Amino acid sequence: MTATPESAAAAPPGSTENVPTDRLRNDRYADVWRRSIEDPEAFWLETADLVEWTTKPTSAIEITDGSHWRWFPGGELNTSVNCLDRHVRAGRGDAPAVIYDSAMTGTKKQLTYAELLDRVARFAGALRDAGVEAGDRVVIYLPMIPEAIVAMLACARIGAIHSVVFGGFAASELAVRLRDATPKVVVTASGGLEPGRTVEYLPIVARALELGGASVETVFVTNRPLVPGSAADYADHEIRFIDWTDAEAAAEPADPMPVASEHPAYILYTSGTTGNPKGIVRDTGGHAVALTRSMSKIYGIEAGDVWWSASDVGWVVGHSYIVYGPLLAGATTIIYEGKPVGTPDAGAFWRIVEEYGVKALFTAPTAVRAVRREDPALTHLGRYDISSLEALFLAGERLDPETYHWANDGIHCPVIDHWWQTETGWPICVNPRGIELLPAKPGSTSVPCPGVDLRVLDASGADVTDPGTEGNLALTLPLPPGYLLGVWGDESRFRDAYLKAFPGYYATGDSGYVDEDGFVFVMGRTDDVINVAGHRLSTGSLEEVLTLHDAVAEAAVVGVADAIKGQRAVGFVTLKHGHERDPAVLRDELVALVREHIGPVAAFREVHVLAKLPKTRSGKVLRKTIRQIFDGEDYLVPATIEDPAAIHALVAIAPR
Numbered sequence: 001m002t003a004t005p006e007s008a009a010a011a012p013p014g015s016t017e018n019v020p021t022d023r024l025r026n027d028r029y030a031d032v033w034r035r036s037i038e039d040p041e042a043f044w045l046e047t048a049d050l051v052e053w054t055t056k057p058t059s060a061i062e063i064t065d066g067s068h069w070r071w072f073p074g075g076e077l078n079t080s081v082n083c084l085d086r087h088v089r090a091g092r093g094d095a096p097a098v099i100y101d102s103a104m105t106g107t108k109k110q111l112t113y114a115e116l117l118d119r120v121a122r123f124a125g126a127l128r129d130a131g132v133e134a135g136d137r138v139v140i141y142l143p144m145i146p147e148a149i150v151a152m153l154a155c156a157r158i159g160a161i162h163s164v165v166f167g168g169f170a171a172s173e174l175a176v177r178l179r180d181a182t183p184k185v186v187v188t189a190s191g192g193l194e195p196g197r198t199v200e201y202l203p204i205v206a207r208a209l210e211l212g213g214a215s216v217e218t219v220f221v222t223n224r225p226l227v228p229g230s231a232a233d234y235a236d237h238e239i240r241f242i243d244w245t246d247a248e249a250a251a252e253p254a255d256p257m258p259v260a261s262e263h264p265a266y267i268l269y270t271s272g273t274t275g276n277p278k279g280i281v282r283d284t285g286g287h288a289v290a291l292t293r294s295m296s297k298i299y300g301i302e303a304g305d306v307w308w309s310a311s312d313v314g315w316v317v318g319h320s321y322i323v324y325g326p327l328l329a330g331a332t333t334i335i336y337e338g339k340p341v342g343t344p345d346a347g348a349f350w351r352i353v354e355e356y357g358v359k360a361l362f363t364a365p366t367a368v369r370a371v372r373r374e375d376p377a378l379t380h381l382g383r384y385d386i387s388s389l390e391a392l393f394l395a396g397e398r399l400d401p402e403t404y405h406w407a408n409d410g411i412h413c414p415v416i417d418h419w420w421q422t423e424t425g426w427p428i429c430v431n432p433r434g435i436e437l438l439p440a441k442p443g444s445t446s447v448p449c450p451g452v453d454l455r456v457l458d459a460s461g462a463d464v465t466d467p468g469t470e471g472n473l474a475l476t477l478p479l480p481p482g483y484l485l486g487v488w489g490d491e492s493r494f495r496d497a498y499l500k501a502f503p504g505y506y507a508t509g510d511s512g513y514v515d516e517d518g519f520v521f522v523m524g525r526t527d528d529v530i531n532v533a534g535h536r537l538s539t540g541s542l543e544e545v546l547t548l549h550d551a552v553a554e555a556a557v558v559g560v561a562d563a564i565k566g567q568r569a570v571g572f573v574t575l576k577h578g579h580e581r582d583p584a585v586l587r588d589e590l591v592a593l594v595r596e597h598i599g600p601v602a603a604f605r606e607v608h609v610l611a612k613l614p615k616t617r618s619g620k621v622l623r624k625t626i627r628q629i630f631d632g633e634d635y636l637v638p639a640t641i642e643d644p645a646a647i648h649a650l651v652a653i654a655p656r
């Protein structure tokens, strides 16, 4: 069925006491949504005025064929100008752009817009001195420090395409991305800090360069306190390692280079169903327009407001809402190095909100569940004044109603679940707080964003018309501005992965339903992708790693329910004849293998040895049945089961 925002609008108005009335501007969500769908050309061309163009586009969209479109053709702009120069020119140079708060080192630092512009322009100059030109790729492998923002915006300043890799990935995952993106430059640090351990990046980078760094000419290294390692340690390396501070000091500030609207702003890799991650390509113009609009119309954030996205720059949430969105809007963004719990306690989030006057906070449900486990009565909240907080936005995984109620009742501000993906770069569905806060429905991500035409399709691609009936969630083409334009280096992969299943639609890979009021419920993935602590992982790539072990004959990985992380990956293996092992030793070896090949982010800790994997007679592993058994759900054993004993063995070891 089609999501019907008209019915959502007919619902009684929600609690809007936290939404300043001038922001409502008499707009109703349903009117705005209808306008965006009926006349996207006019809607988005008008919205394009929110950004500063060197050449203004005269039309919003150009569709070349079913799988190709360009937003704002003919338009030229520079994103770093929109994030920095225009605010400085407007007299806001002294306003804080970035607040850095590291719970790991105790460091607290602010950069004004003028200071950030200066650093970005200089580092852009350093990149240019290293031979980086518009269109060249730069891989950024950095922890949560202000340099991550500087590096990303420096790329934008000279039209380079960045690809940020999350610090929790191992050398081989970094290498896969280096091979695919073929960067000229890697930007990194001596390392990151995790509770109880330091993560030295330079040995990881050196190994990744060996495995996949053929294109790399220069590595910039910023030194971190507490983590050993510097560019000087690699003075004899065949690739040039340069100290960031020296390079930035020596460089002339680079002028911004305007690029075409469709010029790729960045590539961000995400897990697909195979072991090979997909490089999602974001354009420049559509991205800048959509994110600028989203700050006020979705998040209710304007210039001067303090905004905090407690994610990581390595994820899409970090790209859009630690870096680009808040700076495009002229707001203050917080970059926080720490965890919601244990650094030092479950009051960490509330401390930051009080200390900086945070107006809206964005994090993942898993972080809220972690706080809840440590501090179910929210006693830490009583130590802080969080009255500045107007909304808590959650995304990245399903927000279970229980967690929703706990947070909504305890924190005394609206908790807003919203749904999006690396591919979309900004939300698909949300309670549009910046337009009109609709009455929330726990378990629902509310209504489609303006620009999004969402359908529920059955397996044959037909519209599911009954409210409440689950199906494949799909979006009509063309996708709104800022959503992906393609997959890096592989035109066919974009079509095959997203457009082939339902011609004329983008298949989100999620299933769900729309209720009688037009509210969307996202229930889970339809593919082999799992979601661990808001991080997307491919079970296929985990299985590939497990079978690298010389004792393992076959492997299946499923995502089972986890009280904190939403899901956790559990492995099931069979052993080769003559390779019997102590299960505990084997488990440790397999866990180490996953850490080595994928990284600690997989949080892989559980493996079961089976005599046989449950399969159909045609050899298909019954992953869904395995998951259902482990999750204690009802399950159906297909008549085509190869050996029912395999199911009995699973039932015997499943948690009760």
Ligand code: COA
Binding pocket: 166, 167, 168, 169, 192, 194, 195, 199, 310, 311, 312, 315, 317, 339, 340, 341, 363, 364, 366, 367, 370, 395, 396, 532, 533, 534, 535, 564, 600, 601, 602, 603
């Ligand atoms: N660099 C290196 N290692 C990292 C890392 C990084 N940037 N981020 C996480 N890791 C490591 C952790 O140290 C941990 O290692 P360990 O197995 O040695 O303990 C492992 O990866 C798993 O990390 P994580 O999933 O973060 O689990 P956790 O138990 O340390 O913390 C939460 C649990 C809920 C507190 C944490 O997952 C969290 O804050 N999640 C928020 C999720 C988020 O921001 N998602 C983005 C989408 S909005």
Ligand code: AMP
Binding pocket: 270, 316, 394, 395, 396, 397, 398, 399, 417, 418, 419, 420, 421, 422, 423, 445, 508, 509, 510, 522, 523, 524, 525, 531, 534, 535, 536
């Ligand atoms: P990622 O690309 O890593 O951000 O993961 C995107 C996937 O996370 C989506 O396809 C969904 O499966 C899931 N997801 C994200 N946000 C939500 C949400 N609010 N509710 C349910 N699932 C979500």
